[in-house]
Amino acid sequence: MIDIEQKYKDLYQSYGGKKLRLVFYKEDYRALYPSETLYPSESLYPSEIGEDAVDFEITDDMISAESMTITESISSEEDLDFGACESSAFEITVSGLSQDIAGREFMAFEDFGDYHMALGLYTVESVPKQEDKDTRKIIAYDRMQRFDEDVSSWYNMLTFPMTLQQFRQSLCEFVGVPVANTSLVNDDIQITKTVHPTVLSGRDVLKYICQINGVFGNITKNGELCFISIPKTGDVTS
Numbered sequence: 001m002i003d004i005e006q007k008y009k010d011l012y013q014s015y016g017g018k019k020l021r022l023v024f025y026k027e028d029y030r031a032l033y034p035s036e037t038l039y040p041s042e043s044l045y046p047s048e049i050g051e052d053a054v055d056f057e058i059t060d061d062m063i064s065a066e067s068m069t070i071t072e073s074i075s076s077e078e079d080l081d082f083g084a085c086e087s088s089a090f091e092i093t094v095s096g097l098s099q100d101i102a103g104r105e106f107m108a109f110e111d112f113g114d115y116h117m118a119l120g121l122y123t124v125e126s127v128p129k130q131e132d133k134d135t136r137k138i139i140a141y142d143r144m145q146r147f148d149e150d151v152s153s154w155y156n157m158l159t160f161p162m163t164l165q166q167f168r169q170s171l172c173e174f175v176g177v178p179v180a181n182t183s184l185v186n187d188d189i190q191i192t193k194t195v196h197p198t199v200l201s202g203r204d205v206l207k208y209i210c211q212i213n214g215v216f217g218n219i220t221k222n223g224e225l226c227f228i229s230i231p232k233t234g235d236v237t238s
Contacts, residue, residue, distance in 0.1 A: 085217030
């Protein structure tokens with residue numbers, strides 16, 4: 001759960017000039033946001049991500065009011081699915097869109113005052129037309145979708161034995177998702193090759209890794225893979 005100081009929550013609720021922006025970059029987004037820190041900080045926006053890195057923006061005046069929805073869950077099943085690796089979904093309705101953005105990655109921001117709060121990094125899945133010909137709905141998902149590719153070629157080229165940590169790091173490099181600095185309880189387990197697959201889902205492999213470690217896979221606001229554990233006591237939603 002993101003830990004945001006109460007004074008910043010109060011500032012957000014009281015500020016009346018909030019504006020949304022979707023920023024599309026020329027190349028893959030490389031900035032390093034603090035994984036669990038979304039309040040103002042001098043280190044929040046690295047200087048190397050300048051205006052020249054931006055391809056174009058969808059600005060607040062193009063966005064239909066109250067049309068944004070963000071759906072996030074560690075497990076959406078009725079029964080808690082340990083090891084689940086679910087994508088966050090982002091939807092918003094816009095008008096006046098002239099670019100072809102299918103497959104493009106963007107960072108969503110909500111600006112209030114001179115503070116720019118990152119809402120997440122998403123890739124456009126589809127842009128269906130709405131009843132108004134000039135209006136489209138953007139449907140996008142976070143980088144967990146990258147694990148949905150067939151990774152059998154990667155698996156069959158690995159040299160075993162290796163540690164579970166080396167295994168998951170190699171998987172993430174193959175699909176192009178950076179991993180937040182973390183260690184898991186069973187990282188040092190040695191694994192060997194047990195199958196010779198012709199088709200293998202990267203998300204299934206990631207889920208097995210999470211199950212072994214008793215965690216859930218999650219993508220941070222900066223597009224990094226992280227792992228969530230359920231607290232031993234207390235309410236996980238608090």
